Amino acid sequence: MAAGRRAPPEPGGGPVLLQGVFGAGPSPGAASCSLALTPRELQVRGPGGSCGGSSAGPDAALRLADCVGSAAFPAAPSAACFSLVCYPLRGPRWGSPARQRLERTFRVCLAPDAEGNLRIAQAWSRRIRELSVPVVPAQDERAHHAHEKVRDEDLSQWDTLVVMSGDGLLYEVVNGLMERPDWEETMKKPLCILPGGSGNALAASINHYAGNDHVAKKKLLMNCAFILCKGLHTQMDLVSLSTASGKRLFSFLGFGWGFISDVDIDSEKYRRLGNARFTLGTLQCLAKLRVYQGRLSYLPVGPEQGTSTPSSRDPPGTLPNGQAGPVPLGTEVSGGALPADSLLVPLCQPVPGHWTVVPEEEFVSVYAIYQSHLGTNLLMAPAAGLHDGCIHLFYLRAGISRLALLKIFLAMARGTHLDLNCPHLRYVPVRAFRLEPRTAAGIMTVDGEALACEPVQGQIHNRLCRVLTGS
The missing domain is CATH 2.30.29.30 (Pleckstrin-homology domain (PH domain)/Phosphotyrosine-binding domain (PTB))
Structure with a gap:
């Protein structure tokens, strides 16, 4: 960093x-x-x-x-x-x-x-x-070191925080900044990611938003270094996640449960292979394909996509007054307090009546992503933007074959997985969501980092931080 x-x-x-x-x-x-x-x-x-x-x-x-x-x-x-x-x-x-x-x-x-x-x-x-050296390096020495450093250190002398690592270290930095009493002022400092991990999803997304060709490894690093030299920055959405155990986390990339999270965490032992670890992890998880039981609810932006006709059991979202349309983001900030999750109710209460509750309760995977790329070679949400005020929610229902699942991930490399019209794959842009597993089974991840399996809900907060971009 x-x-x-x-x-x-x-x-x-x-x-x-x-x-x-x-x-x-x-x-x-x-x-x-x-x-x-x-x-x-x-x-x-x-x-x-x-x-x-x-x-x-x-x-x-x-x-x-x-x-x-x-x-x-x-x-x-x-x-x-x-x-x-x-x-x-x-x-x-x-x-x-x-x-x-x-x-x-x-x-x-x-x-x-x-x-x-x-x-x-x-x-x-x-x-x-x-x-007049423009940067002062800080080595990440142990787990959560970056989180503690940006939370406790005087950052008034720095204009930009540059993280050279994977998405996990930036996740630490974001949450460390959000724990500061002066987080409102500190989050105005632009963040920059230089890809040094195996996934590098945010770096790939920023490269995509800049209109650059898809690249990886050293070429992706070179493109991101050029973006750093240009010094242009814009605002980026964050998602606030609340867990049943009382944690509140801020995420810039995505939240997952099931197959995708299994691949991410189970392939950690192959980290030395770089991005190829995910290919090997996908094949292993396909061989032992699991089904997870839980309830998924969300506050949609509009009708679901990914099927030829909308499902009658999954109606479009409505405002509390019954009119169809987008729901205000409701990011409320006052007196240095963290932004209020005004679209959410406590996890101990049922979701509001204008939310959609998915009737199926058996899933292969659930993933809420806010950037275009899930990894360097996985264009999961081509329509996503840095501040589009939207969570792109994907879920795979139980019953999908291994071959169909493999085809989806192969097509995701080109961003054409929704064109397959797979009946088990659903995609819906949402403002907020809630996931309630029946049992503490499976792996949950946030920005690629493992999370205890428990009820979780989250909502988008528009333009909460800044990030260096190509334009």
Whole structure:
């Protein structure tokens, strides 16, 4: 995990690390100026000034957080120069500020020869580069380490949180951020995912949203690194999940129970195979295909898809007043409290009357996904977007053959699984859902991480965080 650095807001640059008098430009006749380099800025004073020792402060202070580079080079006849390029925020008295390019060059002629002056210039340039490094890496050392780090650490000096791993580590980061008392402000910082796991579903989804061709491995990493360099970001939905044991979790990818979750967790022992672990895990789970019993309920956005005619037992969703149509998201935030799940009732109560209860209670798999990709090579919800305000709910009813199930997953690589018109596969966009297993059997997962099998419900919260994207 890493973070894009920004200088802290408090004044003062800290202790002076380097100090000297140089020409205020590359030409031999440039006026002299005093420079003092601190951990946060390069302080510049005009002729006669003594930087770092006066309470009046420097004539100019170049923030190293705005610096993108520095270089040293020789200058005729026997001098040398070092320069730095910054992009400070500047703007009109009214309106939003914008970053503008600022380049400063200083002439070094302290040593009697060109070689000595170049060494001095190189020392200053090297130190400026070291102090303006844009990222600070943080190694994930143990389970839940990332969760604890982002929950407890002062994040005010960082602009962006970059996670280089699989989806599981980003899940830790998101939930750690949501446990902070200042979560509303912190969640405005963009998140960035660089694929370093085996599934890499969010990275594949962002690559898909950017309009790029389907790629994997190093090419996917390169595309995501390019997205990071562009620095463009947008909002992303999160889903709030509540369990019968009292946990509340926030998910950016998906929640599953049954076959898909079995494949995800059972294939962990083949993690060294990369994305191929899921192919091997699918074949193993097909050989021992299981059926799970439970009740599935949801608040739909519109009529179900995936069949040629709507089922009379699965009516379209309605508003409480009886009018068909989408239900407001109802994300309520007040006084730093977490957003209220206004579409849900406690798990101990029946679902509201305008919800749909699936009549079948035997399933092979249930999966609620909010991104386009379930994995690098699985385009599960082609219509999904980062902030479409929708949970894409898929469920497979019992009775499906192994061959039909295999065909669905092969077609999912192209995103054409719904075109098969399999009578056992249902897809419905929803705002909220509830799943109540009859027994604690099977594996539940959230964003690829295992969860205890128990009643769970969730609802979408629109545009709750930000993520770096290609456009």
